[in-house]
Amino acid sequence: xxxxxQSPRHEVTEMGQEVTLRCKPISxxxxxxxxxxxxxxxxxxxxxxxxxxxxDDSGMPEDRFSAKMPNASFSTLKIQPSEPRDSAVYFxxxxxxxxxxxxxTFGSGTRLTVV
Amino acid sequence: xxxVTQPEKLLSVFKGAPVELxxxxxxxxxxxxxxxxxxxxxxxQLLLRHISRESIKGFTADLNKGETxxxxxxxxxxxxxxxxxxxxxxxxxxxxKLVFGTGTRLLVSP
Numbered sequence: 001x002x003x004x005x006q007s008p009r010h011e012v013t014e015m016g017q018e019v020t021l022r023c024k025p026i027s028x029x030x031x032x033x034x035x036x037x038x039x040x041x042x043x044x045x046x047x048x049x050x051x052x053x054x055x056d057d058s059g060m061p062e063d064r065f066s067a068k069m070p071n072a073s074f075s076t077l078k079i080q081p082s083e084p085r086d087s088a089v090y091f092x093x094x095x096x097x098x099x100x101x102x103x104x105t106f107g108s109g110t111r112l113t114v115v
Numbered sequence: 116x117x118x119v120t121q122p123e124k125l126l127s128v129f130k131g132a133p134v135e136l137x138x139x140x141x142x143x144x145x146x147x148x149x150x151x152x153x154x155x156x157x158x159x160q161l162l163l164r165h166i167s168r169e170s171i172k173g174f175t176a177d178l179n180k181g182e183t184x185x186x187x188x189x190x191x192x193x194x195x196x197x198x199x200x201x202x203x204x205x206x207x208x209x210x211x212k213l214v215f216g217t218g219t220r221l222l223v224s225p
Contacts, residue, residue, distance in 0.1 A: 042217035043201060056212065091159065103149050103161035104213060
């Protein structure tokens with residue numbers, strides 16, 4: 001198993017541009033989470049899905065952020081338009097239902113820099 | 116509401132010294148607690164789960180419900196322990212989302 005796969009690993013973009021981050025979960029994992037990591041605030045949960053359905057998006061900062069999971073193998077996090085304060089590392093994590101005590105499996109993250 | 120507090124942003128020790136990374140939590144029910152570790156620019160990895168009562172890489176953590184704490188300890192720190200450590204909490208009934216503390220950076224100097 002290749003684990004949780006995120007792309008790209010690094011993204012540098014100009015303010016105002018659209019940014020799309022991608023995540024491929026582990027096969028069979030029913031839950032998918034998007035986290036944002038910054039020095040000041042640590043790890044913040046943005047949104048999570050269960051069986052491709054968004055369950056809780058209360059952590060999404062504002063309308064510029066959107067996330068989709070069109071199928072069990074793929075999810076995207078989009079920022080449009082991007083701003084310098086969005087610069088952070090974005091992690092995707094997944095979890096198999098019934099294995100709640102085993103913790104999440106994280107991807108390698110996407111380091112986003114908005115200039 | 117669930118809350119995890121890691122009071123120290125940075126903990127700096129010398130190789131061979133004991134280490135204790137503090138974690139306090141607030142939760143009305145019965146919690147599940149975890150420690151995650153993130154080595155430089157790598158993904159977060161699960162280090163410990165309180166339910167398994169295991170020792171990983173020499174680290175242990177005991178859940179103290181009276182003090183609502185789950186401190187991470189190691190008797191003799193190694194340079195390769197230098198990393199970011201996150202304490203995390205969820206409920207223990209079915210699925211509940213994981214809430215992380217703000218993390219503590221451990222720096223072990225030779």
